[in-house]
Amino acid sequence: MSLTVPVILGSVRTDRIGIRAAQFLTARLQARGHAAPLVDPAELNLPLLDRMYKEYPAGTAPEPLQRLSDLYRRSDAFLVISAEYNHGVPPALSNTLDHFLEEYYWRPSAICCYSAGQFGGVRAAMPLRAMLAEMGMPSIPSLLPIPRLQKAIDAEGAPAEPWLEAAAGRFLDELEWYAEALRERRQRGTPY
Numbered sequence: 001m002s003l004t005v006p007v008i009l010g011s012v013r014t015d016r017i018g019i020r021a022a023q024f025l026t027a028r029l030q031a032r033g034h035a036a037p038l039v040d041p042a043e044l045n046l047p048l049l050d051r052m053y054k055e056y057p058a059g060t061a062p063e064p065l066q067r068l069s070d071l072y073r074r075s076d077a078f079l080v081i082s083a084e085y086n087h088g089v090p091p092a093l094s095n096t097l098d099h100f101l102e103e104y105y106w107r108p109s110a111i112c113c114y115s116a117g118q119f120g121g122v123r124a125a126m127p128l129r130a131m132l133a134e135m136g137m138p139s140i141p142s143l144l145p146i147p148r149l150q151k152a153i154d155a156e157g158a159p160a161e162p163w164l165e166a167a168a169g170r171f172l173d174e175l176e177w178y179a180e181a182l183r184e185r186r187q188r189g190t191p192y
Contacts, residue, residue: 003034003076003179010082010093012042017149021114022081023157025144028168029079032176036079037071041092044068049098065099072103077179078137082113084124089131097135105136106186108178110171112144120145140178144171 007026011018022038029036044064053065061069072078080097083090109132113121122145129139144167146152152161159165 001180003029003176003183004071004074005029005034005036005077005079005175005179006039006071006075007036007079007081008039008093008096009041010080010090010096012092016042016083017116018081018083018114020149020153020155020157021112021146024153024159024164025079025081025112025168025172027157028172032172039068039071039096041096044096046095046099049095052101053099054102069100069103072100075103075107076183077107077175078104078109078132079175080109080111080128080132080139082111082121082124082128084113084115084119084121087123089124089128093128094131097131101135104132106182106190107137108175108182109137109139110142110144110175111139112146112171114146114149116148116150118147120147140174142171142174144168 007022009018009022026036026038046064053061053069080093082093111125111128113125115121122143125143125145132139146164152159152164154160
């Protein structure tokens with residue numbers, strides 16, 4: 001069953017390495033027959049949150065927000081790629097996510113976290129998990145932490161370490177399970 005799973009990248013740094021994880025997971029989702037559009041805050045160039053999408057009068061939201069709203073409303077799940085900045089969520093990721101709310105409801109999320117060091121960004125994943133749940137897109141139980149991302153995935157998004165392919169496979173299997181289950185349930189109605 002084909003799914004739509006936006007891959008939301010969380011870094012805008014010039015020399016960011018998270019794009020490698022995004023390329024890797026986008027390719028794996030597409031190989032499974034899913035649509036996996038990349039949501040890149042560096043390309044969106046959203047302002048710091050002043051007004052959420054829903055707070056704009058109909059037809060007046062900036063084009064990138066309208067485009068994301070349309071994408072999110074037809075999505076089945078979200079895959080979030082997060083670095084770890086000072087043990088927390090990167091500001092660009094938080095800003096990108098905070099522009100929306102209802103668009104996320106009743107859809108699962110999955111967290112791929114990474115770092116240049118040995119911990120793989122897991123310290124950012126914990127507050128991110130709480131944030132995603134509060135927004136209505138609770139994360140699946142598993143994480144995909146990628147330590148030393150600069151060595152684990154090459155510049156074209158190909159894995160350079162053998163463990164990564166198997167770990168990503170299990171991670172995406174779990175995301176598919178939750179996405180299919182919640183899509184079926186959404187089709188029967190939601191609490192509001």
